[in-house]
Amino acid sequence: MSNTYENAAGLYPLLYETIIRRALEEDLGRAGDITTDNVVPAATRARALIVARKSGRIAGLEVSLSAFHMLDADLDIRVEQGDGNDADAGRVLAVVEGAARPILSAERTALNMLGRLCGIATVTADAVAKVNSETTRVICTRKTTPGLRVLEKYAVRMGGGTNHRFGLDDGVLLKDNHIVAAGGIGPALARIRERLGHMVKVEVEVDTLDQLDELLSIGADAVLLDNMDADMLQLAVKQVDGRLVTEASGGITPDNIEEIAATGVDLISLGWLTHSAKSLDVALDLELL
Amino acid sequence: MSNTYENAAGLYPLLYETIIRRALEEDLGRAGDITTDNVVPAATRARALIVARKSGRIAGLEVSLSAFHMLDADLDIRVEQGDGNDADAGRVLAVVEGAARPILSAERTALNMLGRLCGIATVTADAVAKVNSETTRVICTRKTTPGLRVLEKYAVRMGGGTNHRFGLDDGVLLKDNHIVAAGGIGPALARIRERLGHMVKVEVEVDTLDQLDELLSIGADAVLLDNMDADMLQLAVKQVDGRLVTEASGGITPDNIEEIAATGVDLISLGWLTHSAKSLDVALDLELL
């Protein structure tokens, strides 16, 4: 948990505050919160509990709470159960206290973000629990919500998962079309080695064991074993024999992940963690003071 | 369908192009698509089919395809099956033809957006089909993905649903805390009427039939019947007797929506349409030319 906290602290607000600001602007529109502004007296104070209605893994709490501070820097905010922890249904995650208006106006923005990030962390944590292995990791993909990648990748980490590439620029993943266009795995890898720096890792996608053989004869950092069933994955892992990092990818869901994990691959990637996670049910319980 | 097409045309690129641009920037990072740039020759041309892998309702096709044009204005793009239509699994939705590099570099951004919007349209269309009513509408909420509200609300429309408020500024929704802070429904509504213009509608949330009685004696545009079961909803609808628009809200899912629809409420709102829809499985099949 202290490790987790350190990760969280590493997410400088500079990396996400524009996302939160835009979300607030999107909800406040031009005229602001016309319900609250017109019926809640400016002097009314309140205490709000941010609560998990369902059990799950917490992620993005400080990120989401920053929405309150953007409307009112004087709000008093206290984290009760921080990122990377599990929360039972009913658990209070944070307490926000101060003027009632900004609390009501930022509520939906904060909860939309928190529910989404906790949702991702929770399915990730479930997948990690099912894999239950020291050597096989659960990893995410680039199938993230447009505009939210930094936060969704962070949520995967809070769920105990590991991140794959953050974008097209921080690692090479040679897929079938790249290989065909380059005239084969060999020429493709040769061009990569000639042109790219020493800090760039190279992974190659293969669909068959023959392609895998070819790749092993040339060498790379990792291999993406695309859409293989458990039997074929097992053969592939054996064939690789530790010479490459192995990644199983394609069609993996919570239903078949245990079977995949049993093949001994190093990495199991699921787009599902980010593109199909349901939001965790989180709520704000308000007490007027 | 022609109606739908007209709606789609109404979504001026000005309303969404910044979202697509940021999504591309997020994926290209600083160095761009280092895999494609280094192994695919600049002169290689390709034809890409945007395909629905699973059946569903199409939404956001032009929006998503704009990612290709942002990288290369010379790409030739042809829509085969546009927004608001249903597509069977395997249906080609659009064809993109031209330089291979920008097609490969924009692929993930376009598919991430398309999958998400089609996912929302598809669950909405399913809900509308289950409700199967001339008089009861399926509506969305403000529980949308931060930064994507305009597009997710649009996807709901493409699914045959109707939009609730777009934000805190374009309609009044008095919830319990507002009412308590204002000293009751009466004072709250009085303040709203005194201060807000004639173009603003007012909806009030009630939890009990007693509150509903009170509201009916005062008057408003609509009532949100919060977390009531089907029996209570039926009583409420009868009690209202057409004097207010009635909205059932809270805990409604595809599993119980038919039962809710049978109560005769005017509107059924589901946060679930936007916060828990899985992405539709869409893909890009590339043929190098």
Next chain:
Amino acid sequence: MSNTYENAAGLYPLLYETIIRRALEEDLGRAGDITTDNVVPAATRARALIVARKSGRIAGLEVSLSAFHMLDADLDIRVEQGDGNDADAGRVLAVVEGAARPILSAERTALNMLGRLCGIATVTADAVAKVNSETTRVICTRKTTPGLRVLEKYAVRMGGGTNHRFGLDDGVLLKDNHIVAAGGIGPALARIRERLGHMVKVEVEVDTLDQLDELLSIGADAVLLDNMDADMLQLAVKQVDGRLVTEASGGITPDNIEEIAATGVDLISLGWLTHSAKSLDVALDLELL
């Protein structure tokens, strides 16, 4: 006045701080305030009084004063006479105290904004006083200064006026061209009802009493009685008999507003409030300390 203050407080800085920042950037340019920076010693302190040179209604004081804080967060700022209040000529509205340089550098930006918003509030208050009615309201239009709508609509409220639509997206106003394109009031309203949500109000513009008859037979939320003289307006109000909210619009000025008000319309709209209000004469009196 306490009511007014609450409205003011509802204008979160998030809604306007970008406007103020751009105005400062526009005035400071690349090199900043080269006069002040080069002749006023950095240690010089000053007290500035923000003063109304002419009498008027105050609006946008906190908004305008934020320009000083953007240059120097350490300035001490005290509001003496806040938004929504009337000020006599010579009245001190606020006191700014601290380093002389930022006070001098932000002066023009703050006064330009304050003068404009007070100007709008003042003409609005004058119009409201002339109407002098419990039942007829003075409302603004979308004829606002590009980029300043949120603030100019706010100034109208501070003047005692009420806001019409904030934009094209938060209410329907069917004008003659819309009606012709749709094939009549009936088809136009049918399409609106079919497609738009329950939180959107619908107003229809009519030029004649026959059109008004047609509209009354179909129904809407409000009617804009376009460019009618007082006699015709009176007939129209009688004809409507409370079934629609009535808005008189077109060619209304301070000179004829009393006559219009006497017709008993619910709303009188004036583009003039925002597009032709003169700035209120406000100034900054500086004392070097």
Next chain:
Amino acid sequence: MSNTYENAAGLYPLLYETIIRRALEEDLGRAGDITTDNVVPAATRARALIVARKSGRIAGLEVSLSAFHMLDADLDIRVEQGDGNDADAGRVLAVVEGAARPILSAERTALNMLGRLCGIATVTADAVAKVNSETTRVICTRKTTPGLRVLEKYAVRMGGGTNHRFGLDDGVLLKDNHIVAAGGIGPALARIRERLGHMVKVEVEVDTLDQLDELLSIGADAVLLDNMDADMLQLAVKQVDGRLVTEASGGITPDNIEEIAATGVDLISLGWLTHSAKSLDVALDLELL
């Protein structure tokens, strides 16, 4: 007129397109033009005439028309009477033809901008006509609408006026407070000369003929004769005798400008040109095709 046209051409869209874009975004909000999108068929075409309802000087026509092109690049736009020309009431300034929807959706944004800039150009042209001098110029100030300075200064030029400083950074204007803080005109000017480059002009504000004497003994580029009446201005001009550019400033309006011009000052500055000009009445007449 050809000269004027050249000035207009010099206003690269890069200098103003962000202003127009924000104005459109402000009017379209999140959901866009819900009236037009829902009742005007996508295929409907129209011809719109941009017309001056009142006579005046044209300014900002191309700037304003760019709003139409931002929504639909395929619209055909033809300028009939360009910037810097006078238009009689009823004069068609431009014709916009193409899809009806974007024309209707951009109408208000374009007219708001056009009316404001023509309004400024018109009052400027009136002032210039009243001055009616080869040697005395009408100039503007920094009392412009926040965010629109570049366009309002341009409108002044189209009205035949000349621009004073564009901001705090492109010229020195020593006012009383600067002089006091620096310990006198002499020390202030010495510091300016020591620190600023050779491309910066220096103007000094004086309130009395004694101060003017002092300034003449030290030297500068120009003198601002602050709030002097016509008699005193005449004495000042005589005293200066061509050694400095003379600017009359403070309290000058269309009512007294002729009297001021008769004093022989080189420049007459009016904040009034930009902070109190009424919008020119411009309209869009639409014919559905």
Next chain:
Amino acid sequence: MSNTYENAAGLYPLLYETIIRRALEEDLGRAGDITTDNVVPAATRARALIVARKSGRIAGLEVSLSAFHMLDADLDIRVEQGDGNDADAGRVLAVVEGAARPILSAERTALNMLGRLCGIATVTADAVAKVNSETTRVICTRKTTPGLRVLEKYAVRMGGGTNHRFGLDDGVLLKDNHIVAAGGIGPALARIRERLGHMVKVEVEVDTLDQLDELLSIGADAVLLDNMDADMLQLAVKQVDGRLVTEASGGITPDNIEEIAATGVDLISLGWLTHSAKSLDVALDLELL
């Protein structure tokens, strides 16, 4: 030195904070500082000394240090040797103390900026020392790094140099092509005088003594003597005889600047100050606490 400090204070953060923010975003990318975040405990504290490794003139220290505060507002920052001062090799310029992570993460951004600005100030100071004159000034040009002009011009001032134009809009510089296009110096200057305001200075470039003669007969504020050798410059200065400010420009380097200065020109401009200055070697020495 106190004078210099005042200049520095005049550089409001509003003028540069966006530049620093973008530089941090550029270095942190999407995932942030993955090295520091993962190996340095969040609780680790440190003291960092910002040190000049080589001797030079300090410029941009506060500007650069703002990078630390953007990541962590709680860092304690103390300037030891501020802008406009000389520092010997080894001199501590500032001390930053607090959490170790943000210090490590902002280090490179701060040093990149500081090294560049000190580099410019240092070469400027060297040039000024070589010129060693009361009457001849060293000035910069518009040959600055794209996006950094405000800071590089500031660095020139800290080096004891003076600024030429900040951009194309704050002064007129007529070059050969302008003159040819206008049909000669006379027509060009006539157009400028007719159209531009009294706060704009006008400089004209001449290549020959004949052109200089022509210019002297017409008059302007300054003359740019383009690419003339020392002998010709001396003749030109004599010919001008104080009637214009004289600027020597073109091909001037530290090697020949003394010779140029001896000609008695008023200004010597060097693009070299900004486009070819090496960064000063500055470093951050960290002590973990």
Next chain:
Amino acid sequence: MSNTYENAAGLYPLLYETIIRRALEEDLGRAGDITTDNVVPAATRARALIVARKSGRIAGLEVSLSAFHMLDADLDIRVEQGDGNDADAGRVLAVVEGAARPILSAERTALNMLGRLCGIATVTADAVAKVNSETTRVICTRKTTPGLRVLEKYAVRMGGGTNHRFGLDDGVLLKDNHIVAAGGIGPALARIRERLGHMVKVEVEVDTLDQLDELLSIGADAVLLDNMDADMLQLAVKQVDGRLVTEASGGITPDNIEEIAATGVDLISLGWLTHSAKSLDVALDLELL
């Protein structure tokens, strides 16, 4: 050269157009190019040759030329000698033809960018030529100009160099402070392996051969041999014996790079390539048509 061209093509305008736009805005300021706008007739046409005044390696030509197209999309632009090629002094790199005004107004922005990027490419090409090795590469660092990293890294590639990390987020570089804070190389690397994904490479800085021994016993992807002289580097390379990629770093200049290359290190990194390269002298020769 065709390879090089392909790299250039990979730099999508999306990655740099904001940089160019800001540079133009910085030069045009509020009022635009007042010299050109006022003396060059709008109808004047011109042909401009972009010329290398000194010999060097070309980089950023298309990037820089985009400045012209941002002011006038109708300009005809033809590249004569593209990125990655060498140009002799006097070589025409591109021809721009069309309206004279935008050519003159964008000239400085384009040349400032081009000169800087060619300068970096040229010093890189010189370093590569001196190293003259199949196995030892010249690489850049993160010591780039704030805001220009993407372009400066690109220029290094055009010079034949290779890129190191693009930022703090796309590779791990453990420096002394990280190691101390983590409690040694072992614990630091353990934490990195546990937390970071398989696409992240890890390089460790060592100052001594003892540290190198320790690192070799633990393992990593690369080692940065910090500030070692040639003799020590040779020992280090021998000690590593191909088990890690070796990078020599610190104090390397064109003067000693050959000696360093002779040690057999895999990589030689020079901050000097980006922080101390002089701009290449490039110019625009204009012919009025």
